[in-house]
Structures are given as C-alpha cells and as structure tokens.
Amino acid sequence: MKTIATLGSHCALQILKGAKDEGFETVIITKKSREGLYRRFDFVDNFIAVEHFSEITESAHLARLNELDSILIPHGTLISEVGIKKVENDLSIPFFGSRGILKWEADRDLKERLMKESDFRTPKIFESAEDIDRLTIVKRSGAAGGFGYFLAKDLASFNENMSRLRSAGILQSDEEVQIQEYVVGVPVYFQFFYSKVKNRLELIGIDRRYETNVDGLGRLPAWEQLEMKEGFFPSYLVVGNSPLVLRESLLNYVFEMGEKFVEACTRLVPPGMIGPFCIEGVYNEKGDFIAFEFSGRIVAGTNLYVSGSPYSSLLFDQPVSMGRRIAIEIREGVESGSIGKLLT
Template structure:
C-alpha cells in the first residue's frame, strides 16, 4: 500500500549480506503469540551473531528468520498519527487528526534508562531488547510537522480508494519515525483504531478537542459519525 501510494517507508534490505547501516530485522516472536522477535544489526557479522543467540534462546526460528523483513532503522522519535476519515464530510476537511501517541515498549524502554556502563555488562539473555508494547502515551508534534502528517494521510486515503474500494473509513493510524532532517518514515499502518488511542479515553486529545471544541475520544468520534449517517440516511456509506 505504501509503495502504491508513493509514501515514505524505511528502505528494505533484501539480503542480510548487504547490511551496511543500522537495520531492524522484523519477524514474529517464536513463543509469544502476537509479540515480536525483532533485533537490530549494523553488519552481516552482527546479524549472524545476534540471530544465533536468539535462535539458541528460542526467541526466533530459522523459518521466521528466513522470511524476516530487514529495513533501515530510523533513528528518531516514534509518532503514531491517529487519523479519522469521514466519507460523510462535505464542508470541512474529511481527514481529521484526532491525536498523536507513542508507546512504551519492554524491554527496550528499560534498556534506554540504563547508563551505558550497565548496558554493556548485561548478560546475553538480557542484552538484546524486545519490543513488546505495554503502554501508551500522548504526544503532540511541532506545528510545522503537522502539515507533513496531513499530506501522508491524504495520500494514504487516496490510495486506499484507488486500490481497495471503497477505501479506508473512519479511524486509521500511521505509525511513523522522524529522522534528523524531520523526514517522516511510515514503518507500519493500522487500518483501524490504533492501540494508542486508549490515551484519548474520556479526556480526548489536544487535536480532536481543538477541532470539535469538546472532549472527543476516538470512540466518541466513531459514535458521532454513526449518528450523523443515521440522521442523513447514509449508513451504507460508512459500513462495508
């Protein structure tokens, strides 16, 4: 989808022997259903060494490793953009930014809270971080970046309409990293309510609240859309 929409995503490295910068090797965790067996590497040697250790620990399998996606690791903060597309909206911009969130990931977030000296003496089992989501936090982005975020969403909505009719409806989440030159890279898309929108519950979010002048969580926004569709007898336009 990202390719079709000509959206920026982290460059894929097909062959592990070509690893020449920091990459993330992405696959499912072998034992923990729904979790990840991600690891990073900066060279083929490091890739082999870390893969070997994770295979030994049962975190990954040969099969998973063979089908893993290797992509450039974007060094910068993670911003999940929680958007909402309204097929019913005819006056305002049909794409709304409801909020921005980021996630707490274990054990990665524990690692970055350790001083370097302590990181370096961790044993093999503790050394390679996992990326299990265990919490969410709310965020805002600098004003000048908002426009770029909207452009990504506009291209994504357009591409879903072209390639997967009728296209995205309602909430979707673009999961992005921002590099040192303020370029966005989309590393994942949730074509549904993003998990991080839990932070909107009851309080809404600075962006949705500003737009609607009241507390608007993702759940409330969905309810507003359904109500509007019923009132305008257009329910068929928001369900598939």
C-alpha cells in the same frame, strides 16, 4: 435504534462510552473472566460472555448481535484473537470500517506496497542480509508483539543474532524475517479518522508508545548495557502510551500524508478507508518523518484521549474521543441515509 458492539479488550471502554454519549445502546463480547470489570461501567448495556473471543463467530452469538441490530467496531484484539480469515469469512454482522484493509496491515509485503503507493518516505528494506550496510531492525513476520526483533549492523551481527534467537527457541528455524533500515529519532503515532459522511480527514490525536524492554535500556549506563549482551533479547512489546503534541510547522505534512494514504486506499483497497487508522514512524535528525507501518483501524493509543485531545478539541466543541468520533459518524450515517457506505 442500532447497538454498538465490540470485544471486551484493547479500547472497548472508550468505544462504548463514546457510543453511549451519542445515544446508542451498547453490547460487549467479553471473556467470562473479565465480565466483572465491564459490569463496573454504566454505559455497558448488554453482555455476551465467552471463554475465548473466537467464539464470536458461533451462530448463537451472531444471532444475538443481529437481534440487537448491532454494528461491530473492530480493534486490535479482534485481529489478534479471532484472526483475519474468520473476520473476513465468518463474521456475518455489520462491521464498521474496511474489512479488506486488515490483510494489507497483516502482510509485510502488502503493507510495504500500500505505503509506497501512498508516497510515504519509508525505511530501506534489505532483501538479503549480505547487503546490510547500516544499522537495521530485523522483524519477525507474524504478530509477535515486537518480541524477538533485533538490531543488526552487518551480515555478521545478523547471523549472530539469528542463531542466538534460534537456540533460545524464540525464532523457528524456517521463520521469515524482514530487514529494515533502523531510523534513529523520535517514534510518533498519528491517530487519524477519515469521515466518509463529511469527506474529511481528521487528526484526532498523537501519541508515543512505551515499549519494553527497549525503552528501559536508556535508563542504564552504557557500561551496564555492554555487560548484559548474553541472555538479553530486545522486545518492542507496547506497555503504554503517552501523549504528544507536534511542532505546528510539522503538521501540514502529517495531513498530506494522511490524505495520500486515504487516496491510495481508494485505489488499492475498495471501498477505501473508512474511519480510524494510524500512521506510525520516526522523525529523523532532519525532522523528516519516515513511516514504518500503519494500522487500518482504531489503535489503543487513542485511550489517552477519552475526554478529547489537543487536536480533537480544535475540531469539535465537545470532548471527542476516537470512540465517540466513530459513534458520531455512525449516527450521522444513519441520519443521512449513508450508513451503508460505512459498513463492510
């Protein structure tokens, strides 16, 4: 019997609970400081304690994971703390999903290309600040956790914000930024699962994110906002998620979008999409969905639905979280002899 492994962070509890529910043994790679947290839960069977997650590529840890016949479930912390290069080159254990997609998610140009190939409506990108002719959001290139992004409506406000952020030490002088049309509307995050076993695209859940400090701005009267410009730096750091159900008439396009993304991945990112991914964007004033990014793996917003969501309940007769959905796929892959297609 195989063991399901993941790093102790992000959505680990949901993943391992789902694995246990499907009859797997579980192993967590946890920081020593958090081992106590994970010991509170009966569904965590084995522990590998580290000081830093990047130690996971050390041979002793890999040997233990392989001895347990582990399949690793990747999530955001694997990418942010271990890094794509190490995940691609040094992590010699079976990996659920596509390793290849990770770099398409991390690189803004590749990301843009895959979204265009998917035929998504996307915000206009401004190659030069001189061309800014509407409200834009200016994003830093690295994984900045949404800190140091700002809004600019023209060249002057772009330059003003750039120098403000540089003199505050938030932006490095040579740091590249991306200038993107700002879409006013409702930000929505679609949690999809593509099953290779069933050849089926599933919508597992939908969420909204609470991002600090921008989501706090609306709680202030306009006159207070006007006063606080000095020393105020917007941030889009996610602090939590809340559930959302969509108007049913909008759902058809959501599935079309997911299907097109899966097809684009088949063409550009072999062996194609496997398992969870997320499409992220804003519904504008006309109710059109404008996608600003995707994640090619499980997102933490799925933690809302440990006991199933309004959408997963339509597909399964039992509560199915994204974590459990992954475990079902692995179990069915093993049973049907197609597990090889799910691992990279």
